[in-house]
Amino acid sequence: MQLLIYTPKITPRIKYTFNFIFREILYCDFEFTSVAADFSNSNWPKISYNDIPLGDELYFACSSFLTKHNIEPIKIKETLFGDQKVPFAIENSALPFDVFAASFYFLSRYEEYLPFEADEHQRYPATQSLQYKLDILKIPVIDSWALVLKNILLKKFPTLIFGKRKFEFIPTIDVDRAYHFRSSGILKNTVRFFKAALKLNTEKIVDIIGTGLGQNDPFDTYEYLTNTHAQYNLRAIFFFLLAKQGHEEFDQNINPEDEAFKNLISEISEVAQIGLHPSYASNIETKKISEELLSLQEITQKRIDASRQHFLKLNFPQTYLQLIKAGINHDYSMGYASQLGFRAGTCTSFFWYDLQLEKQTHLKIHPFAVMDVTLQQYLKLNPEEAIAKIEELILSVKLVDGTFCSLWHNESLSETGKWKGWKAVYDHMLKNSLD
Structure with missing residues (x-):
């Protein structure tokens, strides 16, 4: 009844x-x-x-x-x-x-x-x-x-019927820079080499030389991600930044015409869902969203209708209206950069309500609870402290049988520079979410 x-x-x-x-x-x-x-x-x-x-x-x-x-x-x-x-x-x-x-x-x-x-x-x-x-x-x-x-x-009303939900975990990966040194070109890497030498940054020098000799690029963590997600039977979502002449400071990705980059996207699309990471510049030049989406669809030969804003730039109602116009049906930007938690008060996906028109739209919003950059950069946590915070968030979602969505970057799993020790955080998050 x-x-x-x-x-x-x-x-x-x-x-x-x-x-x-x-x-x-x-x-x-x-x-x-x-x-x-x-x-x-x-x-x-x-x-x-x-x-x-x-x-x-x-x-x-x-x-x-x-x-x-x-x-x-x-x-x-x-x-x-x-x-x-x-x-x-x-x-x-x-x-x-x-x-x-x-x-x-x-x-x-x-x-x-x-x-x-x-x-x-x-x-x-x-x-x-x-x-x-x-x-x-x-x-x-x-x-x-x-x-x-x-x-x-x-x-x-003891006879009232309620269904039962199950806890779900959705790992999502933002690919702002597909590779650190690979596909950057000899000139750019030479400049990086001399800058690293001046700073006596031996780790970076070794990585530049190693990548040039055919070793794995530090940001090439895709095999690890693919194997780890498969181990836990998880289907991840990868959001790729394909900015053409984007914002000079914040859209520093690989050229979307680069063959190695295009091959990477095609390979990932066989094992994971693919979404667009609209460029920083697209918030001003809105036509870029459609252009970048078209590029991604041409590479994958698949229809793409999911996105997450670069730098989580989300302004109401403009951003969502622009995404709808471009053909996006699912957005994963609902979260804060500076704080953990639930920006919309829920861990459940919901349809965006357009307050100006006072109506529900068909754009579905998928909120995330935690981002690697929030933990490391904004909150200044070490890996052990980050693990404790993630455990608290996962428990809060498990208590309501909800969906825990995480936001990570390929480069934060590189075990280089400021991200040393952070792969263990990701491993622990996946294991803890499925215990």
Whole structure:
């Protein structure tokens, strides 16, 4: 038997949020009704989401947030829920906060549509997010709240049917620079050689000479990745940067016309899913997204409809509108560079809600929880500390039977320079996620 939900007006925000929580997380079917008499006469398990209860039903008080159709600063009242600080506090309800309004606020990234002080890459800083301020960024709170809802409903309606999810791990790899020295050309590598010699960097000198003599390039970690993913029966996703005359400082990849690079992409596409890593420059020259996507499809001879933004440059709603226009259906950019955790409050994939048009789109967002650069560069952790942080994140996802998605780079597995000792972190993450 399915759940009946009464609300006086079924707005796009309400429909979107309830669909996500009940159908995508809890696997529980439901119907809406706005007819009070039909609700009162029904023998189905039922709840109301309203300003006031209709009778003695299971009642969830409704804040005004999900009934609005505009984007403006809002005053959010906070309260305690267990040991958590939560937004949208309300009274005389089954829960002390409007779980649906809070979920939509995080999912839609409402706060990122409002004025904010951007970082050096014009990104929304994690420290300005409400989750960070409430200290719940490292928890997939929407998934956790959904399980609380499930327990409340089962206590009242023991026959209500819920499906069961299974924990899943999706490793993703960003290929910003396919190789360190290979395919760079004699002139560029000669300059690198003399710079390394001046700094007495013997490791780099040995790597340059070794690569020139036909040994593996330090960033050529693809065989290791392929074998390791196969060992754990994981199908990874590789996002390739194919910038042509991109941003001089931030799009330093191999020329997409390089044969070795093209062969690498073709080989990886046989064992993993391939996605586009839109260049830094594409955020300004948006036509580059389509051009780079076409290049990747010509190399793989496959249709590519997944992407992740280079440097995680994500601006609402422009970035997602540009991706949709280019033919992207799946985006993996939902996470912060400077902090670990769940930018949209969930570890579950969801369809992007366009706040300007007030409608759900077909662009599916796949959030990630951890990035190697966040651990090493932003948080300044050593490998042992990084492993501990990853274990905490994996546990938080396992507790809700969700999906743990990681973001790594081929070069961070090179065991050279600043990445010495970090291959063990990746190994431990894969092993821990499947224990």
